[in-house]
Amino acid sequence: MSTTIVHLLALAYGIPFIIIGIEHFREPQKFVDIVPPYLPFPLFLVYLTGLMEITGGLGIIYPETRIIAGRFMALFLLAVYPANFYMWANDVPFNGTKLTMNGHLVRLFVQFLLIVAALCLSGDFQKLRNFKS
Structure with a gap:
């Protein structure tokens, strides 16, 4: 794939x-509303995850930091999934909207695609493919 793409x-x-x-x-x-109640300091966690999303988003844009940022984003997306699962299991609305079962399944699939995309952008999927060859 070309560098520009x-x-x-x-x-x-x-x-x-x-x-x-x-x-x-x-x-x-x-965002506080979807933090599972078993996690302490929900407002702090919201600010922390916001900072991590900004940092990861910026990091993946720049080629110099893309490898580490892609790996970070994959781990980050795994780490925040409990909030999504909490929403699903407890029918918690996000910003006043409750997702249907299909909505939660789509969200899970998108989360998976975002993890795969992060690892592709980091170059890790290509390395794995080359390793198997």
Whole structure:
């Protein structure tokens, strides 16, 4: 794949994370509401995850930091999935909207695709493919 296409894909991947990360600071309560109650300091966790989304989004855009940022984003997406699962298992609305079963399944699939995309942008999937050959 050409370098230009990879840069454009990284930009398309990173910008939404930056925007969502900023939203964690602009409207934290809608994110606090989905933090599972067994986790302490929900507002702090919302700010922390917002900062991590901004950092990961910026990191994946720049070629110099893309490898580590892609790996970080894959781990980050795994780490925040408990909030998504909590929403699903307890029918918790996000920003006033409850997802249907299909909505939660789509969200799970998208989360998986985002993890795969992060690992592709980091180059790890290509390394694995070359290793198997």
